[in-house]
Amino acid sequence: MVQVLETIISAFNNIFSYKIRSFLTMLGIIIGVGAVITITGIGNGVKAGIFSELSSMNKSMLVVMTNNISRNSVITTGQENNDHLNNDNSNNNDKDKDLNITEGDYVTLDDSKDIAKIPGVDAVANISQFKGKVILRNGKTRRDAVTGLDNNYTAIDNFNMLYGRFINKADVDNGSYVAVIKDSVSMDVFGRLNSVGEKLEIETNESGVVYFTVIGVVAQSDLSISSQRFLENNIAIIPITTAGDVFLKEDNVDMATVILKVGTNASNIANKISKFLDMKHDKEDGYLVINQDTILDMVDTIFNSITAFVSFVAAISLLVGGVGVMNIMMVTVTERTREIGIKKSLGSSSGLIQFQFLIESIIITIIGGITGAILGFICTISLSKIINLISPLKIIPNIQLSVIIGVFIISILIGIIFGVAPARKAAKLDPVLALRFE
Amino acid sequence: MLEVKNLRKVYKNGSLEVEALKGVNFKVEEKEFVSIMGTSGSGKSTLMNILGCLDSVSYGEYILDGENVAGLSQKRLAEIRNKKIGFVFQTFNLLPKLTSIQNVELPMIYAGIGKSERRKVAEEALEKVGLAQRGKHKPNELSGGQRQRVAIARALVNKPAILLADEPTGNLDSRSSEEIMGIFQGLNREGVTIVMVTHEPDIAQHTKRTILFKDGNIVKDSIVEDQIIVGR
Numbered sequence: 113m114v115q116v117l118e119t120i121i122s123a124f125n126n127i128f129s130y131k132i133r134s135f136l137t138m139l140g141i142i143i144g145v146g147a148v149i150t151i152t153g154i155g156n157g158v159k160a161g162i163f164s165e166l167s168s169m170n171k172s173m174l175v176v177m178t179n180n181i182s183r184n185s186v187i188t189t190g191q192e193n194n195d196h197l198n199n200d201n202s203n204n205n206d207k208d209k210d211l212n213i214t215e216g217d218y219v220t221l222d223d224s225k226d227i228a229k230i231p232g233v234d235a236v237a238n239i240s241q242f243k244g245k246v247i248l249r250n251g252k253t254r255r256d257a258v259t260g261l262d263n264n265y266t267a268i269d270n271f272n273m274l275y276g277r278f279i280n281k282a283d284v285d286n287g288s289y290v291a292v293i294k295d296s297v298s299m300d301v302f303g304r305l306n307s308v309g310e311k312l313e314i315e316t317n318e319s320g321v322v323y324f325t326v327i328g329v330v331a332q333s334d335l336s337i338s339s340q341r342f343l344e345n346n347i348a349i350i351p352i353t354t355a356g357d358v359f360l361k362e363d364n365v366d367m368a369t370v371i372l373k374v375g376t377n378a379s380n381i382a383n384k385i386s387k388f389l390d391m392k393h394d395k396e397d398g399y400l401v402i403n404q405d406t407i408l409d410m411v412d413t414i415f416n417s418i419t420a421f422v423s424f425v426a427a428i429s430l431l432v433g434g435v436g437v438m439n440i441m442m443v444t445v446t447e448r449t450r451e452i453g454i455k456k457s458l459g460s461s462s463g464l465i466q467f468q469f470l471i472e473s474i475i476i477t478i479i480g481g482i483t484g485a486i487l488g489f490i491c492t493i494s495l496s497k498i499i500n501l502i503s504p505l506k507i508i509p510n511i512q513l514s515v516i517i518g519v520f521i522i523s524i525l526i527g528i529i530f531g532v533a534p535a536r537k538a539a540k541l542d543p544v545l546a547l548r549f550e
Numbered sequence: 551m552l553e554v555k556n557l558r559k560v561y562k563n564g565s566l567e568v569e570a571l572k573g574v575n576f577k578v579e580e581k582e583f584v585s586i587m588g589t590s591g592s593g594k595s596t597l598m599n600i601l602g603c604l605d606s607v608s609y610g611e612y613i614l615d616g617e618n619v620a621g622l623s624q625k626r627l628a629e630i631r632n633k634k635i636g637f638v639f640q641t642f643n644l645l646p647k648l649t650s651i652q653n654v655e656l657p658m659i660y661a662g663i664g665k666s667e668r669r670k671v672a673e674e675a676l677e678k679v680g681l682a683q684r685g686k687h688k689p690n691e692l693s694g695g696q697r698q699r700v701a702i703a704r705a706l707v708n709k710p711a712i713l714l715a716d717e718p719t720g721n722l723d724s725r726s727s728e729e730i731m732g733i734f735q736g737l738n739r740e741g742v743t744i745v746m747v748t749h750e751p752d753i754a755q756h757t758k759r760t761i762l763f764k765d766g767n768i769v770k771d772s773i774v775e776d777q778i779i780v781g782r
Contacts, residue, residue: 115659458704459628
């Protein structure tokens with residue numbers, strides 16, 4: 113025990129008496145461990161960020177829409193929305209013609225009510241988007257998206273209002289002419305943030321000029337990521353029923369977002385909805401039901417493979433670091449040949465000599481591993497802070513304990529694997545020759 | 551105490567065989583102080599390495615303290631070096647990064663002795679060689695004679711059966727050499743058995759018995775007459 117303890121102490125002394133050399137030897141391990149931890153930490157963080165956006169309410173969602181669309185015009189803010197100040201006269205009916213959708217193909221408010229009755233369904237939020245034009249304070253006009261939503265949308269994004277309130281059930285039931293607007297629109301149209309109670313004038317192709325009472329103002333930055341994108345070019349959010357009246361769409365909605373109860377089987381319900389709608393409307397595959405879990409699974413798989421691959425590349429630097437440790441240990445053994453000879457002449461066994469060099473290389477890799485873990489931790493936290501500053505996606509840095517423990521064990525293993533050869537070389541030295549070594 | 555019987559050592563270099571020791575016989579009794587003399591290449595260093603259990607015996611027997619050393623395992627040999635043999639080298643062979651007292655403690659670490667006991671014994675050993683005040687000094691802060699005295703202290707701490715000294719004064723001036731020989735004689739008077747290799751006749755004159763080597767054989771084994779006693 114005394115021998116082992118003293119050997120460990122002397123190994124530490126040796127490492128610390130050659131500080132720069134020891135640090136350079138560790139560097140490969142430090143970088144390798146740091147890289148693996150940073151990459152997995154950021155990778156998990158991005159994944160967790162995407163997941164929390166996609167499932168911010170911790171509930172599964174299905175998106176139901178007509179299958180009769182050859183290109184996607186609803187979910188993303190299409191390019192047509194970018195011509196803000198244009199006064200083009202195209203209307204939604206034209207759009208429908210382009211897309212080849214007939215009245216009967218749409219999901220209707222009635223469908224949504226039926227879907228809401230399916231067991232496992234928590235709520236259905238209907239969404240439609242149209243175009244309208246507002247007059248800005250500076251005299252210019254802005255033609256952009258007007259979105260019809262219902263009160264169930266709060267299950268997807270809880271809409272932390274800056275002023276006023278979000279659309280409620282009464283607004284939807286009554287088809288009230290009320291609107292929720294974004295902070296930027298409030299500033300552009302009314303010149304102040306709090307425009308609750310004001311009349312918002314929207315010019316539509318379908319119904320001419322329509323007035324809406326502003327009931328709430330929401331900050332773009334307070335929206336969830338998906339809502340931020342979805343409402344990027346929005347000028348007003350109005351009740352879905354009102355939207356049907358104004359834009360002559362009646363009961364039809366662009367899409368219905370189905371929020372499922374916790375613990376339900378999403379693909380099972382997706383099938384049920386699909387079959388139910390086909391039966392009700394006498395269609396075959398007439399409706400598209402997008403299962404969010406499938407998207408999550410895809411994201412999960414993609415991120416896991418990317419993280420695994422990049423970690424593998426980083427792990428190679430660990431291996432290179434290990435070879436560096438072996439190289440230096442070999443040099444150290446040669447340099448200390450005489451010391452080994454002296455120790456042997458004083459009665460140190462070959463086993464103890466071997467242990468001395470092995471423990472030195474293990475200590476080097478352990479210190480390297482710990483330093484690398486700390487470095488990786490700092491890098492993960494600071495990198496995710498930087499990314500969070502410049503990107504709307506919120507990264508939730510996640511360094512798993514298993515990764516740290518794994519990397520730590522790998523560091524020790526590298527110390528052992530790459531320390532054995534130099535240690536054996538030292539142990540095998542002939543004491544007579546070692547004592548003569550200059 | 552120590553006996554070699556028909557001891558032979560053959561070095562092989564490819565097909566070339568060199569016989570460094572050609573069947574050596576001698577005995578060293580307890581409390582003897584023996585010098586081994588001979589020119590370079592006479593086989594005295596080879597003999598010293600074998601006596602010190604650093605090198606193996608090719609043929610013959612080497613009995614140390616009642617145990618036949620020839621054919622023992624490496625582990626057992628390390629134990630014998632640690633407990634039964636005290637080494638003093640020409641080049642001192644102190645570890646440069648350790649202080650005097652740490653150097654002296656080293657053999658006791660291998661013997662598994664605890665820290666406080668080690669420190670006590672090491673301090674006593676340093677005091678015995680007159681270096682009680684130099685415990686915290688590193689070898690490069692000491693003179694050659696002082697370094698050799700630290701090495702002697704280190705050789706003694708495990709109370710070895712025999713002290714082996716290989717040209718202990720080879721790197722020292724005559725005054726320091728005299729000091730070292732005085733220490734050896736003092737130790738011998740206290741009962742320590744010493745075998746010392748030297749090529750200097752006046753150093754050998756300090757011992758009680760001289761064995762002369764030539765070409766791997768003993769050519770003379772005689773009691774030293776008119777021994778020089780240091781301090782008288």
